[in-house]
Amino acid sequence: MKLITAAPSPYARKVRISLHEKTIEHEVVIDVPWNENTLTKDKNPLGKVPILITNENEYIFDSKVIIRYLDQIKPKPEIYPIDPKNHLSALIIETVADGICDAIVLIRLENVRVKNLISKQWIKRQENKIVNGLKYLSNEISSKSYFVDNYFNIADISAFTCLEYADIRFKEFDWRKSFPNLNNYWKFHKNRESFALSKPGTQIIEPITY
Numbered sequence: 502m503k504l505i506t507a508a509p510s511p512y513a514r515k516v517r518i519s520l521h522e523k524t525i526e527h528e529v530v531i532d533v534p535w536n537e538n539t540l541t542k543d544k545n546p547l548g549k550v551p552i553l554i555t556n557e558n559e560y561i562f563d564s565k566v567i568i569r570y571l572d573q574i575k576p577k578p579e580i581y582p583i584d585p586k587n588h589l590s591a592l593i594i595e596t597v598a599d600g601i602c603d604a605i606v607l608i609r610l611e612n613v614r615v616k617n618l619i620s621k622q623w624i625k626r627q628e629n630k631i632v633n634g635l636k637y638l639s640n641e642i643s644s645k646s647y648f649v650d651n652y653f654n655i656a657d658i659s660a661f662t663c664l665e666y667a668d669i670r671f672k673e674f675d676w677r678k679s680f681p682n683l684n685n686y687w688k689f690h691k692n693r694e695s696f697a698l699s700k701p702g703t704q705i706i707e708p709i710t711y
């Protein structure tokens with residue numbers, strides 16, 4: 502199977518980590534979904550990565566959907582907890598972590614607009630979501646090493662990915678200083694093979710013209 506990703510994409514990284522954890526053989530294809538010649542065009546009506554091309558040549562998109570598919574074709578290690586209570590708790594952490602990334606992306610897009618169209622209020626609104634989201638993650642992890650039920654699952658994949666995305670795309674906020682317990686959590690996990698091998702990269706985005 503093939504995974505279409507963008508080098509810095511935190512959503513694509515969640516899938517890459519899950520593929521690694523499950524030792525599923527795959528090829529990674531790097532795309533820039535913002536550019537005109539994006540590979541997403543005939544594969545995802547929303548024009549977004551990640552997209553998984555299965556061995557049966559089907560297109561599956563959205564990180565949450567792709568990872569559920571991976572859990573179906575190779576159940577162990579389970580990425581989404583099976584126990585209903587843990588499943589729900591993990592989904593909430595994933596939603597907060599993804600929401601923080603969404604807000605970071607929106608600020609980045611706002612900042613590339615023509616200068617007099619940039620809205621400071623909009624940026625502030627997104628910044629509040631990021632800080633409140635991180636506060637939520639900090640409260641939830643407390644002094645634990647895993648978010649849900651003391652084992653590695655989608656909650657940790659999403660939270661860790663979100664923290665390192667903030668490192669590259671929201672440098673102006675020093676989350677390590679504001680939330681030292683999240684920094685301890687990050688240190689505990691940072692050498693995990695699937696994390697170390699999927700570090701986000703940079704990409705060049707053309708001016709948005711279409």
Ligand SMILES: N[C@@H](CCC(=O)N[C@@H](CS)C(=O)NCC(=O)O)C(=O)O
Pocket residue numbers: 507509510511512513534535547548549550551562563564565599
């Ligand atoms: N909810 C989606 C979010 C995917 C997403 O926003 N991907 C970004 C890259 S980081 C994208 O492809 N954006 C292109 C666009 O919005 O046109 C997921 O979890 O997969």
